[in-house]
Amino acid sequence: MTFSVSRRALLGAALGAPPLARAQGAARLLVIGGGFGGATAASYARREHPWLDVTLVEQRTRYITCPYANRVLAGDLSLADITHEYDGLRARGVRVIHDRAIHHDPVARRVRLGGGEVLSYDRLILSPGIALRYDALDGYDEAAAERMPHAWIAADGAQLSLLRRQLEAMPDGGVVGVVIPANPYRCPPGPYERISLIAGYLSRHKPRSKILALDAKDAFSKQSLFQDAWRALYPGMIEWVSAANDGRVVRVDPGAMELETEFGTRHRVDVANVIPPQSAAAIATDAGLADGTGWVPVNSQTLESRTAPGVHVVGDAMFPGPMPKSGFLANSEAKAAVAAAAALLRGEAPPASVFVNTCYSHVGPDYAISVANIFRAAAGSQSFVEVPGSGGTSPRGDLPEQRRLEALYADGWYASITRDMFG
Amino acid sequence: MIRAALSLILLSTAAAAQPVSGVAESCVACHGPRGAGSGSVPPLAGRDASELAAAMAAFRANERPATIMNRIARGYTEAETAAVAAYFAGLR
Numbered sequence: 001m002t003f004s005v006s007r008r009a010l011l012g013a014a015l016g017a018p019p020l021a022r023a024q025g026a027a028r029l030l031v032i033g034g035g036f037g038g039a040t041a042a043s044y045a046r047r048e049h050p051w052l053d054v055t056l057v058e059q060r061t062r063y064i065t066c067p068y069a070n071r072v073l074a075g076d077l078s079l080a081d082i083t084h085e086y087d088g089l090r091a092r093g094v095r096v097i098h099d100r101a102i103h104h105d106p107v108a109r110r111v112r113l114g115g116g117e118v119l120s121y122d123r124l125i126l127s128p129g130i131a132l133r134y135d136a137l138d139g140y141d142e143a144a145a146e147r148m149p150h151a152w153i154a155a156d157g158a159q160l161s162l163l164r165r166q167l168e169a170m171p172d173g174g175v176v177g178v179v180i181p182a183n184p185y186r187c188p189p190g191p192y193e194r195i196s197l198i199a200g201y202l203s204r205h206k207p208r209s210k211i212l213a214l215d216a217k218d219a220f221s222k223q224s225l226f227q228d229a230w231r232a233l234y235p236g237m238i239e240w241v242s243a244a245n246d247g248r249v250v251r252v253d254p255g256a257m258e259l260e261t262e263f264g265t266r267h268r269v270d271v272a273n274v275i276p277p278q279s280a281a282a283i284a285t286d287a288g289l290a291d292g293t294g295w296v297p298v299n300s301q302t303l304e305s306r307t308a309p310g311v312h313v314v315g316d317a318m319f320p321g322p323m324p325k326s327g328f329l330a331n332s333e334a335k336a337a338v339a340a341a342a343a344l345l346r347g348e349a350p351p352a353s354v355f356v357n358t359c360y361s362h363v364g365p366d367y368a369i370s371v372a373n374i375f376r377a378a379a380g381s382q383s384f385v386e387v388p389g390s391g392g393t394s395p396r397g398d399l400p401e402q403r404r405l406e407a408l409y410a411d412g413w414y415a416s417i418t419r420d421m422f423g
Numbered sequence: 424m425i426r427a428a429l430s431l432i433l434l435s436t437a438a439a440a441q442p443v444s445g446v447a448e449s450c451v452a453c454h455g456p457r458g459a460g461s462g463s464v465p466p467l468a469g470r471d472a473s474e475l476a477a478a479m480a481a482f483r484a485n486e487r488p489a490t491i492m493n494r495i496a497r498g499y500t501e502a503e504t505a506a507v508a509a510y511f512a513g514l515r
């Protein structure tokens with residue numbers, strides 16, 4: 001506490017004025033969502049463009065990250081280890097409002113909050129994340145999620161805690177069912193990292209148990225690397241069923257703890273982690289920014305919505321073209337959106353941006369794998385293109401030093417990016 | 424000497440090119456705020472600009488042992504890495 005107060009005083013002095021006593025008429029940048037996209041945007045707007053009046057709207061007073069949540073499920077970390085607060089953003093002069101944005105009028109450039117306050121903006125950076133499509137999987141709704149947790153939106157951590165308790169309570173020899181959606185969804189390799197780390201927990205504590213992964217896809221991110229690791233670390237424990245082998249789940253029955261596939265196979269499981277299909281969060285879809293896919297298409301240079309100029313959309317809600325929905329990319333997109341918004345507010349041409357992704361997945365102790373991608377806006381700003389010859393996944397093979405270093409670098413990344421967002 | 428001259432050429436190329444946003448900003452996602460390092464991820468701040476630019480060139484050409492930087496380095500132009508090397512070299 002002492003630290004944050006003195007830090008605030010120092011920053012206030014460095015900016016030459018108390019953060020909240022800025023000149024009237026300063027350009028108003030509103031940020032909705034306090035996660036990887038929104039927290040980064042608010043922080044960078046104040047650091048790079050202290051002339052901006054920055055307000056961040058985020059419902060929760062604490063933020064639990066989805067990255068590293070799978071390590072909480074495995075019992076390697078606690079929720080406290082992946083929980084972050086907004087004091088650092090306040091110290092930078094961001095006005096942080098803990099409320100829900102419930103109505104957005106992109107023509108009038110106004111957002112109404114649940115508590116009644118109406119915020120006007122000159123530019124908006126919208127980073128609201130995802131909504132779960134409870135209409136898309138028969139039998140799966142919010143009540144079902146209390147029996148068959150998704151644990152795919154961290155929120156207050158209740159879903160993660162529930163799934164963790166269920167894994168702890170399951171007898172040795174039980175079956176953990178994991179239902180995995182079709183693309184696109186938040187964190188493409190996430191379900192497979194989760195399977196790996198749950199397998200690690202089971203192999204240490206309940207070695208006769210199994211994981212049944214029912215997938216709506218025939219291929220997945222870092223597939224050969226994950227499957228190599230599963231064979232090496234958890235032989236016989238994980239059965240992955242592709243869509244072509246009737247892996248696509250179309251109905252769930254939380255009472256009977258059954259998962260039913262496209263061709264009518266019913267799998268009875270002891271614990272069910274159901275990751276349902278997703279869309280952009282409601283504040284984006286309700287304002288008419290999303291298209292028929294449920295995601296928000298953007299101009300790939302400025303990241304402005306195609307239908308609402310002045311509204312930059314970053315993070316998982318954005319229709320990403322080839323870009324995966326990752327925390328790293330949300331952080332990268334947020335910095336680009338701030339650069340574009342600041343330039344446009346000053347009447348300047350927005351700079352060209354590069355969009356970077358580095359995504360580590362832990363699969364076991366001292367064992368992580370990665371994929372990297374570098375994207376740029378395509379000519380005409382209608383789409384993103386991956387830089388030819390760049391990026392790619394970790395090499396295959398028996399490479400223990402590579403795996404060990406990537407696990408260390410993953411930890412370094414997590415510490416670094418969370419300080420980048422909230423520091 | 425050659426290295427220093429090379430880095431000057433690269434820097435002048437960078438200055439002439441259209442500025443691209445987000446290169447240094449993406450480094451700090453792993454290498455710590457202001458490139459100060461984070462855990463096992465090494466610091467960039469205060470390192471010699473020509474050393475950093477040469478390391479990125481070697482990563483790009485697969486001429487330096489790498490876990491991940493070879494894959495990332497190939498996403499940037501030489502002018503971009505030179506500009507970023509100069510930026511981190513100037514931080515303490």
